[in-house]
Amino acid sequence: MKTEQILRISHVGLRGVVGKGLSASRIIDFASAFATFLSNDGPVVLGRDPRASGIMLREGVVSALMACGRDVIDLGVVSTPVVQHAIQRLDAAGGISIGASHNTAEWNALRFFGPRGTYLSTAEAGELLDIYHLKKFSYSEWDHIGALRYDDTAVDKYLDDLARLYDLPALSKFRVVVDCCNGTSSLLLRRMNERFGCSFILINEKVEGVAFAHEPNTTAATLALQLAPLIKPLQADAGFLFDVDSDRVAIAAEDGVPVSEEIVLPLLADYLLPRGEGKLVITNFSSTALLDEVVARHGGRVVRVPVGRQAAIDALAGYRPEQIALAGEGTGAVMMPQFRFVYDGIASMLTVLSMMKERGEKLSQIVASYPKYTILKGQLPLASHHIPALLADLQKRFADGRINTSDGLRVDWPDKWFHIRVSQTEPVVRVICEQRGENPPALYEFLMDQVRSLG
């Protein structure tokens, strides 16, 4: 295991375990490729999460960008959404966020953003990859090398914008517990307490480079670990768990019960659809059908795309921004138009709090007000060459449902659906099945058996 190399180079950028694949020269090459890729003038904004290796990555990235003639604006340790916000504010050519988000501490990554802080489209990311592989970078002559400067106002400027979109003083009446997972959200929330009198009670708030208090993911298990048990004793109105760079969020209600990650998107859609011009909600084939029901109530429409952040980003680019109400995944990651379609956990949290304020209801009551759906998710190892046969067979067997094959197989009936697909990151088949009502879908075990029988 010790010599195992962990490196992933894809359209999402460069990710890996530092010292075991994610090497200094790969970082420099990738940042050089990005500087070469950027077509418009302007500086490049840089931020990083608190991982100890972040300094090493930062030095490599700064070196490469400067050598390619780019001025660099370093925001220091900040959340990824703050980096994206600063790119737009500073009219930068693009930006790089250093940080491995929900991965464990030994990981790190480079994520790339275009002008206005947008994610790279698949075509753009592909071009970046080609330049990286070609290793022909446009280094500047000695008298055109870029300069580095620092900007420590990024958090406040970002909060200024948050304060324009949300009534922060009004939201400060809520008593909210937040598990920061030793990440950058604590910097933002502490500042919000200072500036706007918010009442965020922070745990795991020490920004930490090596030993996070727990795995930095936003699963229900992690939520239940430290945050959920604190909510009732503290008489809090809600609890929120962020990953290290605060683009993802998980929620617990005032009764200490985790709010299903699946319900976050419907919740936000319910609140945002009546407020904006946009009527489209972009999500993937694996998220709850409750969303369709909620969105339909507001006269909107759900657009489903294959699983993966890149598919959602490409789908967004196919519409005018004002057509979109929101976009997101069943994992609690949501992009909202008023936030430039950036995955921003803090904005998601403020939207939920705004909803609680408007309705004057407890979070558990709001969640309970929606029709009940029961969703089951599983995964099984499977040799990939068996997949086409399995999908063809299932397609024939469930010919009575509405079939969609653009990402594995999804079949819909009026009160239930299932989705079977091969993971893009692991050699497993994922099975998701949902039934309207309290009863778990009987179909789920059947599908799991089908997959097992092939294995």
Place this chain on the structure above:
Amino acid sequence: MPQREHLLKIGVSGVRGVVGEFLTPALACEFAQAFGTYVGRGRVVVGRDTRTSGPSLQHAVACGLLSAGCEVIDVGVLPTPTIQMFAGQSRAKGGIALTASHNPPEYNALKLFNGEGLFFNQYERSELIDLYHQSDFYQASNAEMRKISSDYVTPMQMHIDRVLKHVDVERIRNRRFRIALDGVNGAGSVMSCKFLREHLKADLHAISVDPTKVFPRIAEPRPDTLGDLAALVKSTHADIGFAQDPDGDRLAVCDENGIVLDNDDVLALAVDRALTLKPGNVVVNLTTSSVIDDIAAAHGCRVYRTPVGEANVVETMQAVGAVIGGEGSNGGIIFPAVHLCRDSYLGMAMLLDLMAETGATVSELAGRLPRYYRRLGKVTFGHGMLGSLMQGLEENFPDAATDRSDGLKLIWPEGWIHVRASNTEPLLRIAAEAKSQAKMAELYGSVTKLLAG
């Protein structure tokens, strides 16, 4: 434009090249990784001269060092000798200076030092270059990752304090010397002003001491590149003029009449001063003037000759416990009591102390030195011709004593010729010296004729 192969040089002396396409951040980073792997996990001092490529390459070097598990002490823009001394002083594992010394501004290089702030010996240098080529670097995990800290104050103060221990500071201050300085906007710009004006209370007239600007002249301080300094000396009626190279290790000196001294004579004055303080061995390279032998003989001291190159001189100085050394034509004075490196500050202080003690002017001091006539030149040669050229030379002068330790040196009682192949370009460097102008011209003429032959 030099030929392609000279735009990047990776060898036992480190890595040097034209920035951009040739000396890239990735290359600097990997070299630093090799260095960090070689010296082991610990502190490494990193500084640079004022080249525009310095900051970018310093970030690359920091990236490589951190990745190899080292802690980086950033000392910013400083003269190379200061970086070396601080590396030696601060219990670091080593030091890296980003400087291409006297090379043009489009060049940069990594100068590598061990934990004592000295060049690696030949064996260590080849080990390091092997490690670089093997690319099998230590790669720190997140938990092993160390930090970058900075110290922009201590190194400069430490260097100045060390130099001033070896001169009579009050004596120099009391003279209130009027000094002209050309800092070439280099790494010494700020420190030299502080050193001369604040510590030695000189009436300082300085040009090109803005480290944020590019080099205003050819970076190597030679008589033909120091016209501005000579003019400044005359217009301000200065007692002496000093010029540095971009990384502050080399020193050139201009007398009160605006005449730039031969660098061998500057070294001779320093040697004289050092041997007066404490007699001992002297080490210079083969191309350095015989004036050094005369001075040493007057003190009853011995001179050791080494191949050209600071690292060679330093290695021999260590071996024989020399009290002073240097390389004449390069303007490098090495005084181990301060540190085993070329140090323009020590040179300035020694000359001023000598002037203060003797009351003599620079021209008078130089005039008292035994007179030699010197000529340096170079000729190109065809690939594979080096051996027969050298052999032909040696056969043509059967009466000469020979030294083959770096090219060929032919020695007579009244003069010598030194011919050696450049390490960086396909050309032969020729030096000739004799006690009379006519003899020197004869030696130089005959050797160039033979080589052209």
